[in-house]
Amino acid sequence: MSNKTQPARGMRDFLPADVRKRNYVIGIIKEVYEKYGFEPLETPAVENLETLTGKYGEEGGQLMFKILKRGEKLDVSQGEKGLSDLALRYDLTVPLARVVANYKNDLPKFFKRYQIQPVWRADRPARGRFREFYQCDVDAIGSSSMVVEAELISAVCEILQRLGFEDFIVRLNDRRILTQIVKSAGISEEKSTDALVALDKLDKIGSEGVEKELIERGIDESEAQLFVAMFEGFAGLEKANESQNTSGFDSFNQAFLNRWEEGFDENDLDELKTVKDFRQLISFCENISANQYIKIDPSLARGLSYYTGAIFEINVPDLAGSLGGGGRYDGLIGMFGKEQIPACGFSLGLERILVVMEERGMFPEELERASADVLVTIWDENSVGESLKLANELRQSGLRVFVYPEAHKLDKQLKYASQINVPFVCVMGENELKENKITLKNMQKREQQIVAREEIVQEIKRNADGSSASRK
């Protein structure tokens, strides 16, 4: 018999009020993704270890929850080897890649899927960081058209708007632009990742910090200076265009594209393609209702190494991290098959969205309502059947009904109704039963009335409309 009743470290129980909030957000995410033609996919929590091994870098290998082999398969003689054959899902992208390879013939050529499921990482728990958390992924497989990026950005913006966010920014960049900037600064290809890792910290450590880190990472001082100077130039451009900013960030976005094009080499076909793609994406975004939220950010790098094209990230002012991010990864899906299949995706962080919405009080009032609309009391043991019958009728009409389970004194039953905050109580005492009537108590107004049995449903609904109207 254990008296440890807490959930495991870094894991959480969700009591009813929590579940309702989570389901509210998930419901909107699903609804919007389905409007964009994305389809639901679910994969098992447990994957073969070899499916996941080597996909998440060294850190991923350490943070993965591995499952002990069962029975005779367990071989402890060789140390950690031979102990595990399965692991918990670490993200939703590798399972997607596996699914695309496995069901190739059953899936449409342009497979658009969303997937909202928990993942597990043995991270050190911290504020807002858990060992079990939900990812809300959406990915479009099979096309390298910028229509895909535009649609993804549009869907994600619509979700945030529907949830009530008004002050988010979709930062947009392209890995190929970053690569070209690195090249223009004279930094060698093998130092490219170092340059991007340092750049990723620009917000935190500033230009000087980045320059210092570049030099520490073995990049020549002159190259580092040039590299940093280019981003300072873009920042200056941004400042210059702030005052002209009439609708969103159009003015800076266009200025950046022009500045950037000035520097590119017209004989470089890769560069030409990048310019064309990125210009196209920006122009597509102008047709999206959320265009005002979209801002080019040439310093956006994104941590993951697998991105090959556009990258995006969503921020709000009152959260240090991002609400979500994504990008194009044309090489990743092919890792389980022979074919390279283009893909672009976005992942929303459910837990972060919930944190911000909680802090800002963004959840609709109806999520706070009681677990039932009506409590039906029990008068005595002989009339329980009548109470059950009434509950049944009320439920048929769509009301959520709690039947008090015991023939306690009425006072005690009413007190409980107050405690659980239920708005209406039905009492059927001896007189009411004789006369085929019901005493209806409006708990918010502290009023009661005698209602004919056959009118009780309408009467409750009439009262309910009244009280929700008066609350407004």
Add this chain to the structure above:
Amino acid sequence: MSNKTQPARGMRDFLPADVRKRNYVIGIIKEVYEKYGFEPLETPAVENLETLTGKYGEEGGQLMFKILKRGEKLDVSQGEKGLSDLALRYDLTVPLARVVANYKNDLPKFFKRYQIQPVWRADRPARGRFREFYQCDVDAIGSSSMVVEAELISAVCEILQRLGFEDFIVRLNDRRILTQIVKSAGISEEKSTDALVALDKLDKIGSEGVEKELIERGIDESEAQLFVAMFEGFAGLEKANESQNTSGFDSFNQAFLNRWEEGFDENDLDELKTVKDFRQLISFCENISANQYIKIDPSLARGLSYYTGAIFEINVPDLAGSLGGGGRYDGLIGMFGKEQIPACGFSLGLERILVVMEERGMFPEELERASADVLVTIWDENSVGESLKLANELRQSGLRVFVYPEAHKLDKQLKYASQINVPFVCVMGENELKENKITLKNMQKREQQIVAREEIVQEIKRNADGSSASRK
């Protein structure tokens, strides 16, 4: 790089069509449970090993998926000990007991919760048996009133009716009745479990088989004969009441209660309480709209040892196992606290419900519909923005829209629309763009019409109503 793309053994991927069916069933289960005042609870997939250890008997210990300790905590020197500190959730009842103990002050006295989440068991996979499967549990904590049993039975029957089941039977028994029958047969208390284990096989091995097994389990021949004879008597009673069966099983239920009461000892207070409870439950059930499905089955034993009162199980003719089952377990919830708290619950087997519904073709037609209502084509690279704008407008009106991502030849785009079975296609060619019109193709009727841009939403909805009406 692995080319093994299958899910892990005994685990399943759910492609979009599967997810839709699962969500349809889960949606109805949730809706009905909420109407009965049950609230959602979610607990983590991963529990501390010590929370689960010792709760599921020897078999449970073997079938549990245990998680390998991480990093320096892993100690392989002592064999299996020291290797694991966490395990995957094995059922939803033990986590509930932990939650009730942990949040005692935050939960209402009569805590009614439902929980629909996967559990994991390292069972040998077989037809309909998986290593990851969903349980749909509903439990009412805090009351020992038979109102709880009646409400649970009512809710479960409503779910099955809503799903379209008409031929299910809710078998009902009480562990205390079984105990008394065992006692009446002269079987000693320590052989009681043996007697029930043998009885559980009555359907499969018949009276003779049960008698043989009782003797093998060390029960006296005369006791075994008497025990079996009592159930033969009940079976005879059932036959005799079959012809009188006008509405459900009322006639047998009453005859059984009368027969059973004849034999009981009026001085035994436990027996008196059992009789009173069970009569009450049967009478409560008469007030439930699903009363015709409820049948006393004195031979129903249920495998789990923790039941203390009423037990129930739901069967349909074309499934060997049950669709779900449950009962009262007044001792279990207390295992994490000092207090014993009465509880009664029911668990529906999602996977079995899905299997039967699939075999019988019970899913509504709309689950088979395409992933989008409309496909918007791309005429050429210059008009992509117009297509995105149109898609945006259609979505605002609630339509699910798939934008074809590439400026392929129109034929190819239309062929794709057929493949994914989308009912409508919007084409905006040069002429249409000039005249502010859209060519709307009805893919099912193989018709097309030119529609003014501002009327496209209404026109699609009008056509959609028409085709869904014609499908009926």
